[in-house]
Amino acid sequence: MLSLHQLRCFLATLEHGSFTAAASALGYAQPSISEQVRLLEQQLDTTLFRRVGRGLVPTEAARALQPHASVALAAVDEAGRAVASVRELLTGTVRFGVFRTARFYLAADLVADVLQRHPGVRVELVGQNSAEVLEHLRKGRLEAAVIALPVEDENMVVTPVLRDELVYVSADPARLHARITAADLAAAQLVLPDASWRETDTTRRQLAQAVQRTGHPLRPRIEVEDTETALDIAARGLADTVTWRGVLHGLGDRLPAGLGWAPLRPAMYETFAVVHREGELSPASRVVVDLVTARMRGLDRAMRARTA
Amino acid sequence: MLSLHQLRCFLATLEHGSFTAAASALGYAQPSISEQVRLLEQQLDTTLFRRVGRGLVPTEAARALQPHASVALAAVDEAGRAVASVRELLTGTVRFGVFRTARFYLAADLVADVLQRHPGVRVELVGQNSAEVLEHLRKGRLEAAVIALPVEDENMVVTPVLRDELVYVSADPARLHARITAADLAAAQLVLPDASWRETDTTRRQLAQAVQRTGHPLRPRIEVEDTETALDIAARGLADTVTWRGVLHGLGDRLPAGLGWAPLRPAMYETFAVVHREGELSPASRVVVDLVTARMRGLDRAMRARTA
DNA sequence: CGTTATCCGAAGGCATTTCCTTTAGCTGAA
DNA sequence: TTCAGCTAAAGGAAATGCCTTCGGATAACG
Structure with missing residues (x-):
């Protein structure tokens, strides 16, 4: 089978006009080059150089071969x-x-950070849901991720970075009394996000468990995919919803007008963690992992400070 | 050093998703593929596949490598x-x-023949002079040629194909008597071609020798490069010239009007031969050699028939 | 016209590479 | 828990690649 080495020897010979010159250019002995070219000729079943006295003359076949050999070597390079x-x-x-x-x-800030530090890289943030992302991690399709706990996989390195608190959100100040309980949740008209993932979503399951203990099922009146949609609906007073303080914090000014929030009692928490497989992380993932960890921990501190 | 084999193994692995599948596709055992890819990873100082349970997951580096590897293999192909x-x-x-x-x-017919039989090839007919062409042959820059004898090189295969006769050409019928001798040549006002090659041209040397035997030098009044130019000058009556019957034969209708010719006595001949180095001829040259040989021999027969 | 220098090719030997088979360990699914 | 499928490791056989040395041929030079 044709080899790159043969092509290298061939090109050097073509360029320098003799095996000896090519050999010294490539740092080999002359017979080595000679043999490689002979091998190449044998494999191509043609003559590449006419041996005439001292010196070589490239044949038409050599001229035909040359550009392709160059392309191949350049491609490897x-x-x-x-x-x-x-x-x-x-x-x-x-x-x-x-x-x-x-x-x-x-999201936006993270991407900005990565792009700024590494102009030239593309960034892809994938994930519909923590459970789905975890599955991607386990299958090796993702190297690292930041997802909600729990992660029950001993082969994963889990680094908690932020604890967030579930809060009750409503457009009606009357319903935002100090201590909203699971019974209140069971009685409320709710709009909840993550319609497609309600079976696996950890937040949804936490909520469901708490409500079930009151003897009622968690039966949201409305289900949507998107947290922002749920908030929009709540803002119109059509239903109340439940979300994370971090979400409200992150929305800032973009939080739909008229919404207020109150903590749940007993409080319900969700912990987010940076997760990756054991072993070496690629530099790319390393960078993102570090950025995410720093940013989420900063956010964690900011939110705890505000609570205090 | 990166090798094509490694790239082949890498691409097969990428395509089939596992070493085992790649191995069976390439007809190797699994450890061979595995080792080649590992070698490739080592040489590139990167990880190409994440080994995750059973099955491999290509890394970003693998995705970066893939197109270039394909290009390299395609180029070799x-x-x-x-x-x-x-x-x-x-x-x-x-x-x-x-x-x-x-x-x-x-010339024209030969090229037409080659082009017709091999659409796609380019044809290059090189040569200013038989001596120069012979030098090209000896240096290996040409594989084969048709030139005038003599060829004194034992490494050359010489196949005579046409014997041509030198004739005297004039616009003046009075000077075209039956038996033109060397003495006549010495006395005549002549225009001769091959100005640049007069030292080595065999025809010129033959003429010079014959004339010298009469005690006079060959001192043409006019020298030009081109046979056709010499004939044009002769047609105007400015001088007489000497050329080969084959040239007149080949010119046919294009022979300048008013010119006549007569044989020399003793006759002077030139033999043309197909010449090439000993050993294998490339198919390209083989084709041309055969065409030239056939065509020149046909011409030879035609001219001898006309003489008889 | 002989001498010298240069280059190609052949042979023998050494080191490395490449590929095989076998075996062990791990993972995911039934 | 077992089974099937995959990777990885080890050891050995074969081939490949490279080196040095030598011989033959050619071109340049005195």
Whole structure:
């Protein structure tokens, strides 16, 4: 089978006009080059150089071969550089898993940070739901992610970064009394997000468990996919909803007007963690993991301070 | 150093999703593929596949490498086909040496023949002079040629194909008597071609020798490069000239009007031969050699018949 | 016209690579 | 829990690649 080495020897010979010159250019002995070219000729079943006295004369076949040989070598060269570029995080795609509402916590800023530090990289934040992302992690399709606990997989490295508190959200100040209980939840007209993921979503399951203890099922009046949609509906007074303080914090000014919130009692928490498989992280993921960890912990501190 | 084999194994693995599948596709055992990919990873100093349970997941580096690896393999593949195409005379350039006045004997027809039989090839007929062409042959820059004898080189295969006769050409019928001798040549006002090659041109040397035997030098009044120019001058009556019957034969209707010719006595002949180095001829040259041989021999028969 | 320098090719030997088979360990699914 | 499928590791056989040395041929030079 044709080999790159043969092509290298061939091109050097073509360029320098003799095996000896090519050999010294490539740092080999002359018979080595000679043999490689002979092998190439044998494999191509043609004559590449006419041996005439001392000196070689390239044949038509050699002229035909030359450009393709160059292309092949250049491609291999380029391949090495492309991989190095990815390795050094100059180019390539950073793929990182996030829980669905991560955009309220960090999405835009995180992407901005990565793009600024590594111009040339693409960023891909994937994830509809923590459970789905965890599955991607386990299958190896993602290297790292930030998702809601629990993560029950001993092969994963789990680093908690933010604890968030579930709050009750309503447009009606009358319903925002100090201590909203599970019984209140069971009685309320609710709009809840994550319609497609209600079976696996940890928040939904936490809520369901708490409400069930009151003897009633959690039966939201409205179900939507998106947290923002749920908030919009709540803002119109059509129903109340439940969400994370971090979401309200992240929305800031963009929180639909007229909404207020109150804590649940007993409080319900969700812990988010950066998760990745054991072993080496690629530099790309390393960068994102570090950024996410720092940013989420900062957010955690900010939110706890505000509570106090 | 990166090798094509490694790239092949890598691509097969990428395509089939596992070492085992790639191995069976390439006809190797699994550990061979595994090792090649590991080697590739080591040389590129990166991870190409994340080993996750059973099955492999390509990394970003693998995605970066893939297109370049494909290009390299395709180029090598294409290289083989390009060479084969030359070998089978589908494309490429056929380079053939000819003596200067060959165009009167065969040039256009020869080219037409080659082009018709091998659409896709380029044809190059090189040669200012038989001596120069012979030098090209010896240096290996030409594979084969048709030139005037003598060829004193034991490494050359010489196949005589046409014997031509030198004739005296004039616009003045009075000077075209039956038996023109060397003395007549010495006395005549002559225009001779091959100004640049008079030292080495065999015809010129033959003429010079014959004239010198009469005690006079060969001192043409006019010297031009081109046989046709010499004939034009002769047609105007400015001087007489000497040329080969084959040239007149080949010119046919295009022979300048008013010119007549007469044989020399003793007759002077020139023999043209197809010449090439010993050993294998490339298919391209083989084709041309055969065409030239057939055509020149046909011409030879035609001219001898006309004499008889 | 001989001499010298240069280059290609062949042979023998050494080191490395490549591929095989076998075996063990791990993972995911029934 | 067992079974099937995959990767990884080890050891050995074969081939490949490279080196040095030598011989033959050619071109340049005195």
